[in-house]
Amino acid sequence: MATTVLDPARPGTEELAPRGSPWFLLASVVLLLIGTGGLFHANTSGCCEASLGGETSRTxxxxxxxGDDVLAAAELSGLPPEIVAAQLDVESRWEPRAxxxxxAQGLAQFMPDTWKRYGRGDPFDPRAAIRAQGxxxxxxxxxxxxxxxxxAQEEIDLVLAAYNAGPTAVLRHGGIPPFAETRGYVxxxxxLAATKYAGVGA
Structure with missing residues (x-):
């Protein structure tokens, strides 16, 4: 362990490197770089967020x-965009080839027969899937x-249950069917809509 020896004539002081020494120059360069880095960060923080515009931050x-497809599907369906986004997360975790x-296939997990009725093109095309979802x-x-x-909340719950279990099951039970999977799904x-996706569309 290194020990610092103090000058008895000047207690509490240590010898400083002379201004012309290499250590003094190195310390000056390091401090200059730190200051420049901080100035650069202060001047650029927020630039990227601002350049992205309001639309990106809304999704x-x-x-x-x-993002825009989710907002369009929400408008088409009449459901909140955070619900549409959360549903896609639960259905496929945003995996287009799921x-x-x-x-069930694609981002919105359509069964082939349901896709024939509501979808156009390839069910693995994310934009086509989100539109069909709406x-x-x-x-x-x-x-x-x-x-x-x-x-409105009860209507959303019934719609989600119908998406998961089928509308016939929801109508037959007069509400959310007593299926653990469907209740857990809703x-x-x-x-997720109240937490992770709460700001979508705001």
Whole structure:
């Protein structure tokens, strides 16, 4: 362990490097670089966020290529954009090539027969899938009106349950079917919409 010896004539002081020494020059350069770096950071922080514009910030954390598609699907369906985004997260974790064990395909996990009715083109095309999701959600909203939901939140829950279990099951049970998967699906989407995707469309 190194020991510092103090000058007894001047307690509490240590010898400083003379101004012309290499150590003094090195310290000066290091301090100059630190100061320049801090100035650069102060002048550039926020530039990227500002240059992205309002539209991009309105769709964070939706993967960037599909933010506008999610907003369009929400407008088409009449559901909040945070619900549409959270549903895609739960359905496929934003994986365009996802295929479920039951055979559901793509970002919005359409079964082939449902895709034939609501989709156009390739179910693995993310933009086509999100558009079809908006159309299907709009149709499901119309179907669950038969149950006369008491609130907007209840209507959303019924629509999500119908997306997961099928509208026939929801109508037959007069509400969310007593299936653990469907109830968990609705709860998970609501939680993500209220947390991770709460700012989408704001």
């Amino acid at each position: 964070v954390p939706v993967p960037e290529p599909w 295929v479920s064990p039951a055979g 159309i299907y959600l709009k149709d499901l909203r119309r179907m669950v009106q038969e149950l006369a939901p008491a609130s 709860a998970q989407i609501r939680e």
